[in-house]
Amino acid sequence: MRDRVEDAFHVGQLAVGYGRRTIIRDLSLPTLVPGEVTALVGPNGAGKSTLLRAMAGLIRSTGSLRLGAQDLRKLSLSEHASRVTYMPQTLPQRVALTAIETVIAALKASPAGGRAGAGSQIHAVACATLSRLGIEHLAMEALDQLSGGQRQMVSLAQALVREPQVLLLDEPTSALDLRYQHLVMKLVRDLARERGIVAVVVLHDLNLAAGWADRIAMLSRGELAAFGTPAEAINAAHLAAVYGVSARVEQCSRGSLQVMVDGPA
Ligand SMILES: Nc1ncnc2c1ncn2[C@@H]1O[C@H](COP(=O)(O)OP(=O)(O)OP(=O)(O)O)[C@@H](O)[C@H]1O
Numbered sequence: 001m002r003d004r005v006e007d008a009f010h011v012g013q014l015a016v017g018y019g020r021r022t023i024i025r026d027l028s029l030p031t032l033v034p035g036e037v038t039a040l041v042g043p044n045g046a047g048k049s050t051l052l053r054a055m056a057g058l059i060r061s062t063g064s065l066r067l068g069a070q071d072l073r074k075l076s077l078s079e080h081a082s083r084v085t086y087m088p089q090t091l092p093q094r095v096a097l098t099a100i101e102t103v104i105a106a107l108k109a110s111p112a113g114g115r116a117g118a119g120s121q122i123h124a125v126a127c128a129t130l131s132r133l134g135i136e137h138l139a140m141e142a143l144d145q146l147s148g149g150q151r152q153m154v155s156l157a158q159a160l161v162r163e164p165q166v167l168l169l170d171e172p173t174s175a176l177d178l179r180y181q182h183l184v185m186k187l188v189r190d191l192a193r194e195r196g197i198v199a200v201v202v203l204h205d206l207n208l209a210a211g212w213a214d215r216i217a218m219l220s221r222g223e224l225a226a227f228g229t230p231a232e233a234i235n236a237a238h239l240a241a242v243y244g245v246s247a248r249v250e251q252c253s254r255g256s257l258q259v260m261v262d263g264p265a
Pocket residue numbers: 018023042043044045046047048049050051
């Protein structure tokens with residue numbers, strides 16, 4: 001298990017933009033600790049993907065990005081990527097490879113591939129990852145013949161097999177049916193706990209976020225509007241201010257939060 005302090009992820013005074021347009025200005029997050037899942041939520045265009053890509057080192061930003069004592073800005077992009085894995089919103093290219101081949105390729109390209117050792121072990125690790133996601137039956141299917149949701153699951157397998165310290169998932173459930181949405185969120189939560197991963201997941205479904213995330217980071221126009229446990233961050237006042245909706249947030253008989261939107265505020 002990773003150490004909560006040594007392997008915590010720190011994002012401080014981050015500023016990100018495209019050309020001259022600033023999207024995120026002076027954004028700091030409370031420390032993200034290993035073993036916890038943070039759901040990054042907010043309206044369209046709030047800057048969620050931009051923030052995730054900056055955390056992954058894929059777009060230029062200023063401010064502080066640290067993993068424990070390690071300043072991520074001092075690392076090469078590949079070193080950064082070996083610690084912080086980013087799964088983009090866009091689905092994998094329709095390449096002429098099977099699902100298992102794409103997972104093996106991702107594993108071989110990461111330090112986890114070196115740790116896995118020989119070819120047969122690499123194959124076993126890739127198979128185990130597909131099984132854990134409940135998609136072992138897709139192993140020999142050509143990626144370009146899979147549905148959008150199935151390709152999203154393979155993309156997630158590619159991210160998980162790299163064994164990152166920080167896992168950044170941009171809308172990993174957007175193309176999934178109900179069962180797989182919950183299966184993916186449960187898996188991310190379980191893996192975060194088991195392996196001490198810092199997981200940040202962009203979600204639009206607030207009920208999914210409230211059900212599976214330890215923390216909610218609510219973004220509005222490039223700024224952090226709320227951060228805390230689901231009960232702290234998701235409430236009628238925040239939903240009205242950030243999303244412009246009139247909503248009720250109630251606890252269901254099993255204890256989880258339920259968001260009911262009555263309409264535009
Ligand atoms: N490559 C880009 N070049 C220029 N502007 C961009 C680029 N990507 C995003 N933007 C702008 O940055 C702002 C934030 O976009 P971003 O994709 O980060 O939002 P988001 O919160 O992830 O939205 P959504 O929920 O719709 O995916 C938007 O105004 C968008 O137009």
